[in-house]
Amino acid sequence: MPHIPLDESDRRLLRQLQRDARISTQDLAEAAGMSTSPAWRRVKRLEEAGIITGHVALLDARALGLRASAYIHVSLTEHTADTVARFDSFVQGQDRVLECARVTGSADYLIRVVARDAEDLEDFLMHSLLATGIVRSTATSFVLRQIKATTELPLG
Template sequence: MLDDFEKRILRLLQQNGRTSTQDLSDAIGLSPSPCWRRVKRLEEDGYITHYAAILSSKKLGLAALAHVHISLTDHSEDTVNTFLGFVERSEQIIDCASITGDFDFVIKVAATDPESLEHFIMKGILRLGVVRNTSTNFILRQIKTNAALPIAP
C-alpha cells in the first residue's frame, strides 16, 4: 500500500523523471535520505519500472503515426510467440496491447511517411505468416500524449 509521500513522489517523477532527490524531498516535505530510500523501494517493488525521455515524433521526422489492429491466423503458442517476437524486435512499434473484440492486438506504429508505413505493414507484419488481417487508422493529430498514469489520492 502506498502512503501519501510515495504517491506524491510517483506523481512528481512522472512529470519529470530527472527530478533530483533534493528537489523531490523539498517538494514533498521529507529530508533527502528518507526520500531517496522511498524512491529506491518504489523501484525495487516494481512501481517504477524504468525512466525514459519522451521525444518529439515531428522533430525526428516521423510524420506518419497509426494504430494498426491485428488478427492472428490462430492463437497457438507458436503463432502468438512469432508475433510477439516481431513486436519486441521492431523499433517502429511504439506500443502494443492485447485487446478484446474483433482483433487480437492493436499496435501503434511510427513511420516517416505513409509509404514507409505501408512497407512496414506489407513487408514486415503481413510477411510473418501469422497475421490473418489488419485494419489501420492514421493518427491525424496527437491531442494528448501522456505516459503518466493516474494515481489515486
C-alpha cells in the same frame, strides 16, 4: 506482482518523478514536502518494490522525422501457441511498434506504430507485418492529431 500500499508521501514523490525523472533528490524531496534522506529512501524502496521500473528520456517523434502514427488492429491466421509466440517475437523486434496489446473484440492485437510518412507505414505493413505469413487481416487508423499523450499513471 503483489500490490504495494502507497501513502500520500509516496504518491507525491511518484507524481513528481513522472513529470521529471531528472529532478535532483533535494528538489524532489522539497516538492514532496520531505527532507532529502527520507525521500531518497522512499524512492529506493519504490524501485526495489518494482513500482518504479526505470527512468527514460521522452523524445519528440516529429522532431525525429517520424511524422506518421497509426493504430493497427491485427488478426492472426490461427491462434496456436506457436503463431502467438511468433507474432509476439516479431513485435518485440520492430522498433516502429511502440505499443502492442492483445485485445478482445474482432481483432487479436492492437499495435501503435510510428513511421516517417504514409509510404514508410505502407512499407512496414507490406514488407514486415504481412510478410510474416501469420497475419490474416489488418485495419489501420491513421492518427490525424494527437489530443492527449501522457506517460503519467493516475495515483489517486
